[in-house]
Amino acid sequence: MVQQENTFDVIIIGAGAAGLMCAQFVAHAGNKVLILDHSHKLAEKIRISGGGRCNFTNLNAAPERYISQNKHFTTSALARYTPQHFTELLDQHNITYHEKTLGQLFCDDKSQRIIDLLDFLCRESGVSRLMGLSVQNIDKTARGFSLTTSHGKFDSEKLVIATGGLAIPQIGATPFGYQIAEQFGLAIIPTAPALVPLCLQPQQLNEFKALAGISFDSESSIGKISFRENSLFTHRGLSGPAILQISSYWHPGDKLKLNLLPNLNISNEIVNNRGSNKLLSNFLASYFSSRMAESLCALLKCDIPLSQLNKSQINNLEQLIHHFTLTPSGTEGYKKAEVTRGGIATAELNSKTMMANNVDGLYFIGEVVDVTGHLGGYNFQWAWASAYAAATSF
Numbered sequence: 001m002v003q004q005e006n007t008f009d010v011i012i013i014g015a016g017a018a019g020l021m022c023a024q025f026v027a028h029a030g031n032k033v034l035i036l037d038h039s040h041k042l043a044e045k046i047r048i049s050g051g052g053r054c055n056f057t058n059l060n061a062a063p064e065r066y067i068s069q070n071k072h073f074t075t076s077a078l079a080r081y082t083p084q085h086f087t088e089l090l091d092q093h094n095i096t097y098h099e100k101t102l103g104q105l106f107c108d109d110k111s112q113r114i115i116d117l118l119d120f121l122c123r124e125s126g127v128s129r130l131m132g133l134s135v136q137n138i139d140k141t142a143r144g145f146s147l148t149t150s151h152g153k154f155d156s157e158k159l160v161i162a163t164g165g166l167a168i169p170q171i172g173a174t175p176f177g178y179q180i181a182e183q184f185g186l187a188i189i190p191t192a193p194a195l196v197p198l199c200l201q202p203q204q205l206n207e208f209k210a211l212a213g214i215s216f217d218s219e220s221s222i223g224k225i226s227f228r229e230n231s232l233f234t235h236r237g238l239s240g241p242a243i244l245q246i247s248s249y250w251h252p253g254d255k256l257k258l259n260l261l262p263n264l265n266i267s268n269e270i271v272n273n274r275g276s277n278k279l280l281s282n283f284l285a286s287y288f289s290s291r292m293a294e295s296l297c298a299l300l301k302c303d304i305p306l307s308q309l310n311k312s313q314i315n316n317l318e319q320l321i322h323h324f325t326l327t328p329s330g331t332e333g334y335k336k337a338e339v340t341r342g343g344i345a346t347a348e349l350n351s352k353t354m355m356a357n358n359v360d361g362l363y364f365i366g367e368v369v370d371v372t373g374h375l376g377g378y379n380f381q382w383a384w385a386s387a388y389a390a391a392t393s394f
Contacts, residue, residue, distance in 0.1 A: 007155045008034045008128070010394065011147060013135060014162030014177070016043050017383040018366030020118040022160055025391035027125035034154060035122070036147070040132040043115045044171040045164070049380070054111035056090075057083040057384070058377035059103035066382065067248055067372040069189055073346040074371055074382065077354075081388035083381055093117055104376045138180060144361050158361040160390055165340025165367040166191055173334065177368035178343070184359045187345040189370040193337030194248040197239035198256065198328040208233060210295040216288060219259040220246040228262060237328060244375050247331060248341055258324040260296075261287055267318045270306055277305040280317075296320060339379050343370040353393035354386055363390045 010026050012019045015037035027033040041047075046054055058065070061083050063074045087105065090097060095117060096108040107113055122129070130151055137148040144157035163177035178188050200208070211233040218231040220242040232240035238256075246256065264287070273283065281303045284293035297303040300320055302313055309317075331337070344364045348356055354369075356362045365386040373379040 006153060008032045009156060010034075010158045010160060011036065011145065011154060011156040012160040012162055013037070013180075014160075014164060014366070014368075015039070015129065015131065016162060016164055016366065017046055017118075017380055018164075018387045019160070019162035020122055021384050022162060022365060022387035022391045023127045024118065024121035024125050025388060026394060027122065027127045029391070029394065031394065033125075033127045034156070035127060035129040036133060036135060036149065036154075037129075037131050038134055038174070038176075039172040041172075042119060042131075045168065046115050046380075047111045048168075048171065049111060050106050052111055053106040053109075054114050055100075055104050055106050055377040055380070056097070056114055057086050057105050057381045059083050059099070059105065061373075061378055061381040061385075065374045065378050067194075067341060068346055068370050070346040070351075073349075073351050074385070076352045077385040077389040078381070080392075081385040085388075086381070086384050090117070093120075102376055135176070138183065140184075140359070158363065158394060160363040160365060161368055162364075162366050162387070163368055165343060166334045167193065167337040167340050167367075169334055173340075177364065181344050181348075181364065181368075184356065184362060186348040186356060186359075186364075189342040189345050191340050191342035192251075193331045193334050194341035194372050195244045195338035195375050196247045196331045196333070196336050197234065198237045198243055198247055198250065199330045199332060200237040200326060201329045204326060205235070205237070207299070208295075209235075210298055211292065214289060214292045214295070215240060216260060216292060217262065218242050219262040221257045221259075222246055222249050222254050225249045231258060236332065238326070241375055244338070248339075248372055248374070250328060250331070252330070253327070256326050256328055258326070260321045260324055265318075266321045267314055270309065270314055270317070273306055275307055277307055279303055279305060280309065338375070339367055339372055341372045343368050346370050352389060354390040355393065365390050 009031040010033045012023050012035045015035050023033050023035050066074050095113050097105050133149050133151045135149050139146045145159040147154045161177045166173050212235050215230050215232045219228045227242045227245035229241035231242045281293050281297045354363045354365050366383045373382050
């Protein structure tokens, strides 16, 4: 029987990283596939990622690099589609890349190369695509699903939701995927901005305003969770990789601790130089920038020769440098967040197929699921891996 133009084997809602990846796999296997998206542009999140170079994966991708209600949920998908699988794909299409710090892989050229590759793979496999339309209604049918859209009705046996989360609404993020899940009775883990700068109360901002614009090596921690990377004081609060990382674990009211000198113990350094007449600010400039050294002395209200420091002043300095404690007032929100924490509860999905346990033929992949990767390419690797898991289960 010849299928009509509005009838497909698989419809995928979302033309981002996960949606495009899934579509080309499914179509390559001989299925008739349609991608729908409300945006007029493909994969804008890929385009802007990594400063326009796309941090497309991380060599260290493993379940412990992800936050989820079920810490084991990502195990199957990540094992079946690894960072090496994606780099092999890039190698086949002559897209060059390089490793930065901590296993992060970036394109040598612009992010558009990744988008163009996914677009090419979809076109080559015969994927149909409609952009700039709205999905108005989804019904479960005996065959699968019936979608009413601003471009007419479409039917499919299987429906894949790859609509992403709430991060970066300025490029089109919406809660649509969560609304579909709720329609079909799936639980949602409460969402929040993740990988996002943290804000401070005006009083704290005023106290630390001299530090604004200063970047420094640090260890950021909340409870037993910690990250060692650069931090940055801003006019709103704190940013930088170490702050973005820890923000995914932050909840309102949590205290944030910064170790401004993780490699050394400042008290020991002072004891070793106890007889020096060097001013404390000049001494600290051996470990920090001059401006930060001066700002730390201003916070300490002390800038005297090392030889004159008493025990109490040394203890206060150690507390300031190694236990710099703040209580963020909030985050800079979804507009500045790289991803969304929370989403479709993993208990509702099969970890090997990404299909809803109680809705045959309905799949959720990528950021819309309650899986949040650390900073550094982990979220794209989840997009590729979850897309592959769903696609190969059909």
